[in-house]
Amino acid sequence: xxxxxxxxxxxxxxxxxxxxxxxxxxxxxxxxxxxxxxxxxxxxxxxxxxxxxxxxxxxxxxxxxxxxxxxxxxxxxxxxxxxxxxxxxxxxxxxxxxxxxxxxxxxxxxxxxxxxxxxxxxxxxxxxxxxxxxxxxxxxxxxxxxxxxxxxxxxxxxxxxxxxxxxxxxxxxxxxxxxxxxxxxxxxxxxxxxxxxxxxxxxxxxxxxxxxxxxxxxxxxxxxxxxxxxxxxxxxxxxxxxxxxxxxxxxxxxxxxxxxxxxxxxxxxxxxxxxxxxxxxxxxxxxxxxxxxxxx
Amino acid sequence: xxxxxxxxxxxxxxxxxxxxxxxxxxxxxxxxxxxxxxxxxxxxxxxxxxxxxxxxxxxxxxxxxxxxxxxxxxxxxxxxxxxxxxxxxxxxxxxxxxxxxxxxxxxxxxxxxxxxxxxxxxxxxxxxxxxxxxxxxxxxxxxxxxxxxxxxxxxxxxxxxxxxxxxxxxxxxxxxxxxxxxxxxxxxxxxxxxxxxxxxxxxxxxxxxxxxxxxxxxxxxxxxxxxxxxxxxxxxxxxxxxxxxxxxxxxxxxxxxxxxxxxxxxxxxxxxxxxxxxxxxxxxxxxxxxxxxxxxxxxxxxxxxxxxxxxxxx
Numbered sequence: 001x002x003x004x005x006x007x008x009x010x011x012x013x014x015x016x017x018x019x020x021x022x023x024x025x026x027x028x029x030x031x032x033x034x035x036x037x038x039x040x041x042x043x044x045x046x047x048x049x050x051x052x053x054x055x056x057x058x059x060x061x062x063x064x065x066x067x068x069x070x071x072x073x074x075x076x077x078x079x080x081x082x083x084x085x086x087x088x089x090x091x092x093x094x095x096x097x098x099x100x101x102x103x104x105x106x107x108x109x110x111x112x113x114x115x116x117x118x119x120x121x122x123x124x125x126x127x128x129x130x131x132x133x134x135x136x137x138x139x140x141x142x143x144x145x146x147x148x149x150x151x152x153x154x155x156x157x158x159x160x161x162x163x164x165x166x167x168x169x170x171x172x173x174x175x176x177x178x179x180x181x182x183x184x185x186x187x188x189x190x191x192x193x194x195x196x197x198x199x200x201x202x203x204x205x206x207x208x209x210x211x212x213x214x215x216x217x218x219x220x221x222x223x224x225x226x227x228x229x230x231x232x233x234x235x236x237x238x239x240x241x242x243x244x245x246x247x248x249x250x251x252x253x254x255x256x257x258x259x260x261x262x263x264x265x266x267x268x269x270x271x272x273x274x275x276x277x278x279x280x281x282x283x284x285x286x287x288x289x290x291x292x293x294x295x296x
Numbered sequence: 297x298x299x300x301x302x303x304x305x306x307x308x309x310x311x312x313x314x315x316x317x318x319x320x321x322x323x324x325x326x327x328x329x330x331x332x333x334x335x336x337x338x339x340x341x342x343x344x345x346x347x348x349x350x351x352x353x354x355x356x357x358x359x360x361x362x363x364x365x366x367x368x369x370x371x372x373x374x375x376x377x378x379x380x381x382x383x384x385x386x387x388x389x390x391x392x393x394x395x396x397x398x399x400x401x402x403x404x405x406x407x408x409x410x411x412x413x414x415x416x417x418x419x420x421x422x423x424x425x426x427x428x429x430x431x432x433x434x435x436x437x438x439x440x441x442x443x444x445x446x447x448x449x450x451x452x453x454x455x456x457x458x459x460x461x462x463x464x465x466x467x468x469x470x471x472x473x474x475x476x477x478x479x480x481x482x483x484x485x486x487x488x489x490x491x492x493x494x495x496x497x498x499x500x501x502x503x504x505x506x507x508x509x510x511x512x513x514x515x516x517x518x519x520x521x522x523x524x525x526x527x528x529x530x531x532x533x534x535x536x537x538x539x540x541x542x543x544x545x546x547x548x549x550x551x552x553x554x555x556x557x558x559x560x561x562x563x564x565x566x567x568x569x570x571x572x573x574x575x576x577x578x579x580x581x582x583x584x585x586x587x588x589x590x591x592x593x594x595x596x597x598x599x600x601x602x603x604x605x606x607x608x609x610x
Contacts, residue, residue: 109335116328133599135546139346165338195327224431267434289496293531
């Protein structure tokens with residue numbers, strides 16, 4: 001029944017309209033308008049010249065695109081002690097380290113749980129599932145106390161170590177590795193490969209969709225995360241992009257009006273990388289999510 | 297049947313037997329344990345222990361300077377009977393979660409089901425997923441322009457233009473509108489994960505199932521949905537139910553971006569906003585932990601209930 005899904009088709013050179021499917025396409029396009037228009041507006045605004053930003057009546061699309069907002073963005077923070085590039089560096093640095101570590105730690109752990117009958121594996125996985133069922137903010141206070149007592153407040157460590165063990169990442173990885181045929185592992189061992197070699201040369205290449213998916217998800221969550229830097233650091237030089245953006249967009253009404261262009265540009269810079277990464281990895285993500293179900 | 301190593305193990309006594317057993321264990325599980333160790337240590341340190349410490353702290357008075365003072369259930373009594381602002385936060389969270397949760401859950405499943413049958417489904421999937429990977433702070437630039445409370449706001453302008461209103465609607469200032477703005481943005485941002493999970497699950501149903509269904513007398517697409525598809529995507533439905541519960545109970549960033557913190561008359565105050573307020577503004581860690589434990593129990597219980605609901609039946 002999955003076949004006749006076009007709004008129209010051409011049979012024997014004649015044009016046939018399928019009214020039911022046409023209606024479905026119209027409804028879906030309306031929903032797409034709801035999801036996509038704010039993003040299109042974001043892109044369009046980032047390139048609007050000053051007079052178009054405050055044009056009345058307002059215009060949705062940019063008429064004469066300009067890069068001036070991006071230049072303003074760099075200038076708007078040049079008077080402050082922390083240059084805009086520092087926020088970009090912080091965000092990129094923390095995101096890259098966190099993504100790498102969480103992928104590494106989750107895939108190694110998930111492989112051990114999935115393919116070796118380690119005693120206690122069942123309990124550990126049950127804890128991972130249980131950890132999926134409550135918001136991360138529940139553990140924030142003791143985590144803050146731990147980080148604070150280790151003397152790591154205001155360091156990059158504080159922005160990294162609480163984000164390495166992510167139950168969601170471990171769960172997806174384990175579900176995907178479960179599908180990996182045991183016979184291949186057996187034959188690798190027969191050939192004398194040790195565990196380390198088996199993991200890196202056989203398992204990791206085969207589960208590429210899973211770690212590509214973790215790459216997308218953990219990039220997104222780290223890149224967008226502002227609360228960690230807000231809680232664990234109070235030095236301006238340690239803040240990340242979303243917080244810098246809040247500083248630019250907020251503040252006194254007059255300055256925020258003058259910075260409307262700059263903050264639209266910053267919002268664009270915040271949003272574009274996550275969407276680009278998702279689009280590049282979309283097919284891998286779809287493969288992985290097929291195994292995301294929980295069998296209760 | 298006993299293996300050779302087991303016979304050898306039993307022939308040894310005392311410490312030698314222990315040494316032999318552990319060397320066997322190491323041979324078998326040593327490398328995998330090392331593989332698991334980093335994740336396990338991190339999870340114990342930043343998830344398992346914190347939950348237990350929160351439980352303990354919630355029964356104390358603790359400000360991070362003086363040692364924790366045992367209070368019994370006083371924090372919980374205060375929270376549930378005397379803290380009017382928490383009760384407002386609880387009510388708001390239930391309103392937000394109660395509307396956005398079921399709405400996004402049903403919408404994402406139906407959208408995934410329809411899109412799975414459409415042409416250009418990758419483009420549709422991108423359009424549905426993209427909002428969920430945006431940043432609440434970044435998007436607030438857009439929302440503030442769309443929902444601006446003066447007549448320069450895009451939505452107010454359109455409503456004026458078509459004569460629907462004569463006075464600008466105070467989208468981000470009047471409590472009755474703030475709630476709806478938050479709900480709209482929340483729905484916009486939270487359709488992603490559930491949608492992706494469901495779409496992936498649907499794609500993985502083997503086509504042979506539909507052929508078999510057609511032979512068994514499945515007549516239309518709704519019968520197909522009910523008898524063939526839903527039973528096959530139960531695990532995905534459960535996963536996305538849990539994600540929806542957790543996400544909708546942790547609503548925080550969007551209300552703060554729309555209405556500030558504290559919001560007018562606390563109209564957009566939520567459980568997490570209350571938690572953040574007591575933990576990281578007032579540093580009343582004991583009381584804040586009671587809020588965290590309450591949230592934990594709420595989310596955990598609802599997720600357990602959904603696991604029961606989606607349990608396979610015969």
